[in-house]
Amino acid sequence: MKTIGETVAAVGQTTDVTASYYDDARRDRLNPSNTTSSGEQFQAGRADNAASPVYPDGTKLLVWNPGTRRSAVVRVNNAGPYHGKRLLDVSRTAADALGFRKQGVAKLRVRVLEAPTEREARYQRGRTYAPVPGFLGIFASIETAVTDATKALASLVVSPAVAAPVRPGYVKTASAVKGRKVIAKLHKRGWKKKLASARKAKRKARWAQHRATRKTTGPARSSSSRARMSQAQPRSRL
Structure with a gap:
């Protein structure tokens, strides 16, 4: 597992990883619980969360599938999978969005967009992270997807006045x-x-x-x- 300092240094770097996906604990016998290592509940029906044995909880990643050219922004909120050389385990819906659910395993290209703060990386019971975009679309390369990913993340960061409008x-x-x-x-x-x-x-x-x-x-x-x-x-x- 990378430290927060190492994750900060890795922002902007692109890595090829072997990835798989996992499902809700009620359907996936290899998933022991829907409670993640971050304290947030695992959401198999959303394309914006993933598990990793390398990146700390709270890390925002841009994921691109070279085989389908589909891309998504996910946040790491769980540890795992601890199986072979797999470095990423996305949600079932993220695997659908990226186009490799039928295969089960795929070679993906990953870029670190944002490193977590110490508070985001620590376990917190009942945690709910701020949302990330999830599926972005189809792009020729991960470099062309970066611009859209940055804009999508910026659109989710709103001022308190907009986030909680008065009646x-x-x-x-x-x-x-x-x-x-x-x-x-x-x-x-x-x-x-x-x-x-x-x-x-x-x-x-x-x-x-x-x-x-x-x-x-x-x-x-x-x-x-x-x-x-x-x-x-x-x-x-x-």
């Missing part, structure tokens, strides 16, 4: 941040229960007031009606 019509102000903090505190204090109990007490008070009003107004209405009846003139029976 339309929403402005993140200091007062808005303060308001969210206040709401968070109220949640911790159980403000919903307090609000529900306050509403319940208010409804009880209104009902009690309504009943009291009915008691006071009910007899008054009946007495007034009796007074009106007593004041009425008796009808003549003639």
Whole structure:
């Protein structure tokens, strides 16, 4: 396994390697687990990840197949294969994209595009690396694919404002941040229960007031009606 310093020195260098591919652990008996040496989950259905016993985890590689002239950018996120002289083990979908899945093994040309940082090379449980382009297209040589690979990588590097756009019509102000903090505190204090109990007490008070009003107004209405009846003139029976 190369050190990070050796990988940095290898950036821009092209090497011919013997490569194979591996599949999901549920289908591939030679793959013991989908948890990789980097901590990221192996994605057999994506053409952007690979394993290598030479390059450290996090290394970005440009891979070109001389037999099909197909090219892809992959990131190393696992160690292996430890079989013969194979120096690269791409995902099943990457092998499909590069056009050697039926053969199983192929001679590929590899160029180191970027070396990993120390943090990227270390194991981190549940890790998710930033995406890389995967399949690029068909090129006459790996040199002609470098330009497209560089552009594709640059297009994936976006500013934080673009990566996490705010909602339309929403402005993140200091007062808005303060308001969210206040709401968070109220949640911790159980403000919903307090609000529900306050509403319940208010409804009880209104009902009690309504009943009291009915008691006071009910007899008054009946007495007034009796007074009106007593004041009425008796009808003549003639």
